[in-house]
Amino acid sequence: xxxxxxxxxLVLLFFSCNKKxxxxxxxxxxxxxxxxxxxxIDELWKISPEWSSSQGFHNYDSILLIPTDExxxxxxxFAQSQLDSLKNYPLxxxxxxxxxxxxMMENLMNSFLFSINEMKSGTWxxxxxxxxxxxxxxxxxxxxxxxxxxxxxxxxMTNIPAYYEAAxxxxxxxxxxxxxxxxxxxxxxxxxxxxxxxxxLAKSNWSDEKKNATLEKAAKAIQAIENYADFLxxxxxxxxxxxxxxxxLYAQKFDLDIQSGYSAEExxxxxxxxxxxxxxxxxxxxxxxxPKYFPKTTKPxxxxxxxxQVIDKISLQHTxxxxxxSEIEKQIPELVDYVKEKDLLYIDPSKPLVVRKEPDxxxxxxxxxxxxxxxxxxxxxxxxxxxxxxxxxKEDSESYLREYNDFILQxxxxxxxxxxxxxxxxxxxxxxxxIKSILGNGAMIEGWAxxxxxxxxxxxxxxxxxxxxMYYKWNLRxxxxxxxxxxxxxxxMTKEEALHLLTKEAFQQNAEAEGKWKRAxxxxxxxxxxFTGYTEIYAFREELKKKDGAKFNLKQFHEKFLxxxxxxxKYIRELxxx
Numbered sequence: 001x002x003x004x005x006x007x008x009x010l011v012l013l014f015f016s017c018n019k020k021x022x023x024x025x026x027x028x029x030x031x032x033x034x035x036x037x038x039x040x041i042d043e044l045w046k047i048s049p050e051w052s053s054s055q056g057f058h059n060y061d062s063i064l065l066i067p068t069d070e071x072x073x074x075x076x077x078f079a080q081s082q083l084d085s086l087k088n089y090p091l092x093x094x095x096x097x098x099x100x101x102x103x104m105m106e107n108l109m110n111s112f113l114f115s116i117n118e119m120k121s122g123t124w125x126x127x128x129x130x131x132x133x134x135x136x137x138x139x140x141x142x143x144x145x146x147x148x149x150x151x152x153x154x155x156x157m158t159n160i161p162a163y164y165e166a167a168x169x170x171x172x173x174x175x176x177x178x179x180x181x182x183x184x185x186x187x188x189x190x191x192x193x194x195x196x197x198x199x200x201l202a203k204s205n206w207s208d209e210k211k212n213a214t215l216e217k218a219a220k221a222i223q224a225i226e227n228y229a230d231f232l233x234x235x236x237x238x239x240x241x242x243x244x245x246x247x248x249l250y251a252q253k254f255d256l257d258i259q260s261g262y263s264a265e266e267x268x269x270x271x272x273x274x275x276x277x278x279x280x281x282x283x284x285x286x287x288x289x290x291p292k293y294f295p296k297t298t299k300p301x302x303x304x305x306x307x308x309q310v311i312d313k314i315s316l317q318h319t320x321x322x323x324x325x326s327e328i329e330k331q332i333p334e335l336v337d338y339v340k341e342k343d344l345l346y347i348d349p350s351k352p353l354v355v356r357k358e359p360d361x362x363x364x365x366x367x368x369x370x371x372x373x374x375x376x377x378x379x380x381x382x383x384x385x386x387x388x389x390x391x392x393x394k395e396d397s398e399s400y401l402r403e404y405n406d407f408i409l410q411x412x413x414x415x416x417x418x419x420x421x422x423x424x425x426x427x428x429x430x431x432x433x434x435i436k437s438i439l440g441n442g443a444m445i446e447g448w449a450x451x452x453x454x455x456x457x458x459x460x461x462x463x464x465x466x467x468x469x470m471y472y473k474w475n476l477r478x479x480x481x482x483x484x485x486x487x488x489x490x491x492x493m494t495k496e497e498a499l500h501l502l503t504k505e506a507f508q509q510n511a512e513a514e515g516k517w518k519r520a521x522x523x524x525x526x527x528x529x530x531f532t533g534y535t536e537i538y539a540f541r542e543e544l545k546k547k548d549g550a551k552f553n554l555k556q557f558h559e560k561f562l563x564x565x566x567x568x569x570k571y572i573r574e575l576x577x578x
Contacts, residue, residue, distance in 0.1 A: 025093060026093055026094065026095060029089060029090075029093050029094060030094060030095050030098055032089075033089050033094060033098050033101075033102075034098075036085065036089070037101065037105075037434070037435060040082060040085075040105065041434060041435075041438065043078065043082075044078075045057055045059070045060060046060070047065075047074055047075055047078055049061070049063040049064075049065065050134045053134065053137060053138075054137070054374055055374025055375060055376055055377075055437075055438055056143065056373050056374035056375060056376030056377025056378070056380065057374070057376040057377075058141075058143055058144065058152075058376075058377075061138055061149075061152040061156065062151070062152040062155035062156050063156065064131065064134075064156045064157075064158075064159040064160065064163055065159075066159055066162050066163050066166045067122060067129065067163065067166050067167055067170060068166050072116050072122075075112055075116060076112070076113060076116055076117075078109075078112070079109040079110075079112040079113050080109075080113070082105065082109050083106065083109045083110075086102055086105060086106055086109075089102060096574070096575050096578060097432070097433060097575070100433075100436070100564075100567050100571040100574075100575065101433055101435040101436065103259075103568075103571060104259075104435055104436065104439045104441075104567065104568070104571075105435060105439070107256060107259060107439075108439055110256060111256045111257070114252060114253070114256055118249060118252065119249065119253065122170045122171075123170060123171060123172040123173070123174075124171070124172065124173060124174045124175055124178065124241045125174065125175070125178040125182075126167070126171055126174050126178055126179050126181075126182035126183075126232055127178045127179075127181040127182035127185060127522070129163070129164065129167035129170075129182065129186075129228070130182065130185055130186055130189065131160060131163060131189075131221075131225075132185070132186065132188075132189025132190070132192050132193075132225075133189070133359075134156075135153060135156065135157075135192050135193065136189070136192045136196065136359060138152055138153045138156070139153065139192065139196050139197065139200050141380070142380065142381075143377055143380065146200060146203060146204050147204055147205060147206065149200075150200060150201065150204055150206065150214070153197070153200075153214075154213075154214045154217060157193075157214075157217045157218060157220075157221050158217070160220070160221040160224050160225070161220060161221070161223075161224040163224075164224045164225065164227065164228040165224075167228060168228060168231050171235075173239070173240060173241045174232075174235065174237075174240065174241065175240055175241050175242065175243040175521075176237055176240050177243050177518075177521045177522055178243065178522060179232050179235065179237070179240075181522055182228075182229075182232055183229045183232050183233060186225050186228060186229055187225070187226070187229050188360035189225070189360060190222055190225060190226075191360060193218040193221050193222050193225075194218070194222065197214070197215070197218055198215070201214065201215070243521045243522070244488065244489050244490075244492065245489040245490070245524050246489070246490065247490040250264060250486070250489045250490050250524065250525065251263070251264045251265075251490075253524055253525045254525050254528065257442060257443075257525045257526070257529070258441075258442070258443045258525065258528060258529060258532050258533075259441055259443065259568035259570070260443055260532050260533075260536065260568070260569070260570065261536065261569075261570045262532060262535075262536075264486060264490075264525075264528070265486075267482060267528060267531065267532050267535070268482060268483065268486040270531075270535060271479045271480075271482040271483050271486075271531055272483060274479045274531075275476065275479050275480065275483065275505065278472050278475060278476045278479065279303070279304065279307070279505075281472055282307045282469060282472045282473070282476075283303045283304075283306060283307055285310075285465050285468060285469040285472070286306050286307040286309075286310040286311070286469060287299075287306060288465060289310050289314075289465055289466065289469065290306065290310060293310055293313045293314070294309070294310075294313070304504065304505065307507060308504075308507050310469065311469065311470070311473055311507050312402075314405065314407065314466050314469070314470065315402040315403070315405045315509075316402065316405075317405055317406045317407070318401040318402055318404065318405040318406055318409075319401060319406070319409070320401070321389040321390075321392065321397045321401065324386065324389060324401070324404075325355060325357065325386045325388075327409060328355055328384070328386055328409070328412075328413060329355045331409070331410060331413045332353065332355065332384075332413065332417055332418060335410075335413060335414060335417065335418035335419075336418050338456075338461060339418060339419050342459050342460070343555055344419060344455070344456075344459060344554065344555060344558060345419060345423070345555055345558040345559050345562070346555075346559060347418065347419065347423055347426075348426055350379070351378075351379070351382065351426045352381045352382065353381075353382050353384060353417060353422050354381045354382070354383050354384065355383075355384040355386060356383050356384065356385060356386070357385075357386060357388050358385040358386055358387045358388065359385065368384070368385065368386055368387060368412060368416055369384075369385045369416070370382060370383070370384055370385070370416055370417070370421040370422055370425065371383040371385060372421070372422070372425035372426075372429075373429070374429070374437070374438070375428075375429045375431075375434055375437040375438065378429045378430075382422050382425065382426070384416055384417055384422070389401075396511050399509040399510055399511035399512070400509065400511045400512070402509050403508060403509040403511065403512040405470070407462075407466060407467050407470035407471075408470050408473070408474055410462060410467075411453050411470070411471060411474050412474075414449075414452055414453050414456050414461075415449040415450065415452070415453055416449070419452050419456070419558075420448065420449035420452045420453075421445065421448075421449050423452075423562075424445060424448045424449070424562055424566070425445070425566075427559075427562035427563065427565075428440060428562070428565045428566045430563075431563065431564065431565030431566075433564075433565055435565075436564060436565025436566055436567045437565050437566065439566075440565070440566030441533075441566050441567060441568040441569075442526060442529040442533075443528075443529040443532045443533035443536075443568065443569065444533050444537075444566050444567060444568055444569050444572070445529075445533070445566050446529040446530045446533050446534075447529065447530065447532065447533015447534045447535075447536060447537050447569060448533065448537060448562075449530075450475070450478050450530050450531070450533065450534035451533075451534050451537045451538055451541075453471065453474065453475070454471070454475070454534075454538070455554075457471050473506070473507050476506045476507070477506055477508065478530040478531045478534060479506075479531055480501060480502060480505070480506040481516070481527040481528065481530055481531060482527065482528045482530075482531040482532070483501065484498055484501060484502070484516065484517075484520050484527065485520055485523075485524070485525065485526075485527035485528050486528065487501075488520045488521070489520075489524055489525075495517055498513075498516075498517050498520065499513050499514070499517060502516055502517070533569055536569040536570065536573070537561075537569055540569065540572075540573045540576075541557060544557060544576075560576060561576065564576075
């Protein structure tokens, strides 16, 4: 008996010492890895100066890299070198937080290599060559004195002619769709080097001589951009490359961009199934609302037609083109008050959100978006970019406003602002891991925004049959984004088939459907991020609710979930379950 007790004591002593030794080893390795992450980010910014600027790191604002083959080689060398370095940090010896960072860093490096070696979009996508946005952000920033920002602006302009000359050389057989976008966006951004720059110079304390020298350089920049647009207009498009990726490239890009627990095909099948479920829920509500909106009209026998007619009737309740942006501005504080009242999560009142007209250099892809500051510039403004309806025909404006009617406009604001993108990105900037803040996962970011739409309605926000019907219509858009994107790029879906899906099965207005088709031809995989991230987040929440029972706290779940930064949902789930 004594021998057994002695043996057990020795075993426990050995286990305790071994556990302590492992903890020490993990702590030491984590310290080394944290040091390596600092080196990694420093080197990443040197080869990605514009990305660093967007994150609030402005040491390289004056640099404009020229898109040459040599620049590609530098990126590939960097990626391979970092992949080799990451092998020095065994996953089983790192903290949970750092394990996730390793996964995200590896994914980024593999994305670099895939982009250069497999996608090769620099040869067929002229719209990826556009300097206007980076220069506009320098003028719009408030991170330094105007004079210092103008100095960086001036130095950065030096390489603009060489930049566009290299861009023209790189293009081999561009798609028609990306060529048209490149022309529109580059010419749309010329005001940055004309009116915007002149206004900034007028406010500065520079001498007239210095101002004139900068304006002369800007004139050369404008000429280079116009030459690029002319080059694109004159290109031979007899046999243009298709905008479709094809099944193999699409699957690879999905895995790298989305980082989901699902494959591209699996999430596509889930979306098809969800579409049928939503149709059932929508018919129940539309059937209930029919007597209210059509008291003396015979109900159609086709269920989808019943849904469409009720939605069309409700959609007549909308704002005007002139008041579209002001209506958004008015709703933001209402959403903040509601989130506080229901105690859904903490919203930092010190982080400004500014609603603004969408800049011209951003136009052409999405009608509403968020431009958030990075982790180095946490207190800078977050911009809610709203597409303008100025210059639209009466028919197109009416179609657009019916899509963003009084009900859906509120859901849009939940998605883009409170407690969607704006709120999540503020939390991401507070993450203790700069890797998670910088290498944000699009599916988690978009998934969170989609999740909050349903969460807000579940909590009682503007509860009505009309609101829920419109929410399901909006949620159906998320589902059909995935179906559309996958079908367009891997199943040769035609424009006619796409418009049928969007207008007849997703009940979208023609203007919205046309815009979504255009977006599917100009982007790849990103449209899947909404449904994929939402599906994973909602399923995880329901899993925790079942597991914790009465102890489950929604606010705690939200704040804990967001505390991990913009990491892929599958990794956040692992960390929270631990």
